[in-house]
Amino acid sequence: MLSKFSDLRFTIGLFFTVVGSILLATFLWGMFLSGPSDLVGGVHLNLLGGSMMLIFGLLMLTLAGTFKRNR
């Protein structure tokens, strides 16, 4: 697993997957507990930013071959 970090695509992918997940969790937390707290200027910003970062992170992880099966 550690050797994966030598591929920068993996490191960047993991970083944005973690940060994107935090933002989406923040969005969901707000939705369920106290109503949407990230609605600014008509846009759910944590939902928008979180999705963008999560998709980018997963894309980089895919490019790094993280989800390939070892045969």
Add this chain to the structure above:
Amino acid sequence: MMNLTFIDYSIIVVYFVFVLGIGAFLKGKMKSSSDFLMSGRSIPLWITGLAFISANLGAQEVIGMSASGAKYGIMTGHFYWLGAIPAMVFLGIFMMPFYYGSRARSVPEYLVLRYDEKTRGLNALSFAVMTIFSSGISLYALAILFQSLLGWSFEVSIMLSAGIVMLYTFLGGLTSAVYNEVLQFFLIVLGIAPIVFVGLKNVGGWEGIVAELPAQMTHTWQYMGSSSENPMGVALWQMVLGLGFVLSFGYWCTDFLVVQRAMIARNMSAAQRTPLVAAFPKMLIPFVVILPGLIALVLHQKGTGFQLPLKPDGRVDYDMTLPILLAHYYPTGLLGVGLTALLASFMSGMAGNVTAFNSVFTYDIYQAYIKKQASDRHYLLVGKFTTVVGILVSIATAYLARQFNNIMDLLQLVFGFVNAPLFATFLLGMFWKRATGHGAFWGLVSGTLGAAIMHGITLAEGKGLWLIDSPVHTFQSGMGQAFAIAIVAWCTCFVVTIGISLVTKPKPDSELKGLVYSLTEKPKEEPQPWYFRPIPLSSVVLGATVVINYIFR
């Protein structure tokens, strides 16, 4: 002042963990001085390309360009579409073959191969001093910003950011700095992009901006006829010659901070393509850093409740444009990402300066003048030691800036004088085999003096005019004066270098092979797709730049 929550702080902590993790992971790979200072010349193209622009995407760019966007409008785009892309193409096509082909480890080392020791010494010393002071000034700006935004103490901001940069550059050397620059690039783009999205939605898109602001703020070329017509106060000749030629080519083609990112590519083809690949994101960065400035201005004028902050003297504090937009729009969570992006831009700029400084100090000052013959391990240790010293001097500079703000302004002015003539020296060195070391050295010295004299006899916005009592010329703006000074410095250096070279003895042709265009064998392009070949790639880059210039004309 912003109030951060646990979630915001946790994002900042995640970023620090990754940044330090990259350094710790690379530690074991730093076996030689070449690994530490030159990344073993083994970095893939996509990384060198992104690091090339990210090394320049420091706080000055991110915060400064959104401030300029609010102050001068889309004309600020000239710093990219005129003042960067053409120079990056020139570097890739014409200059990289000499930098990379000569196997020089730094830009000053190319000067000793092409000219002589004194020219290298002058360049290395001035570069080392300038990078480390720039790093300190950037650190000072970070501490002041975080003090006003978050209430962090000056000491905490300085020690935290400088400490983290020191750790990851000490552990993983240039590779660590470059890897982090790529991470920081994506963080800055993705961290600021939501502001552009929601901001544009609020102001009615680009059409809304055009409808709300004066026409001078939404055109790049249309109001360049006279310096009094455009918000920058710059005439067409100053913009094209000063920014588009002298300053941009001087920075992008000779500044080791950026050129170093191309010099560590795996092979010549990748080194040539590094600035060309970098040019694609570079031409789009204005939409992330300049557009927020225009959005802020529209929001301010529309009376939406958003106000640009004022300085104590009542003038608008444009430097706070981006931080205030972050505070205005971002909720808990994304606010942490936005602030981390700002922090990343400061750290990226500082790490770039420190890694360029330690390479130049180790190779061009220590190895050249202090200890010529030593083991590779010795130079590796010197490189590591220099990293620590570089950071400590940066910290000391930040404290100096806090005490004597005017000294920093003066230093930046002097740095401008030193940088302005550099491109003439390289241009003559690479394309005129008759240019000599004496010519280059005295050309640089006289170019710098020419710049200082021009500043001393002209006036703009109350600045300059320290040599005589009444100005020879009064410029519409400080920017126009700076561009004109650069042109004078370049021309002086160019003429003096040619004059002295003609009366001094040149190096024999045999010593200039691989260093001068006419004496270097042209590499044959192997049959491969167009996007692997520098010339077709550069045609696409230039074509796209012309289109963008036309759209925003």
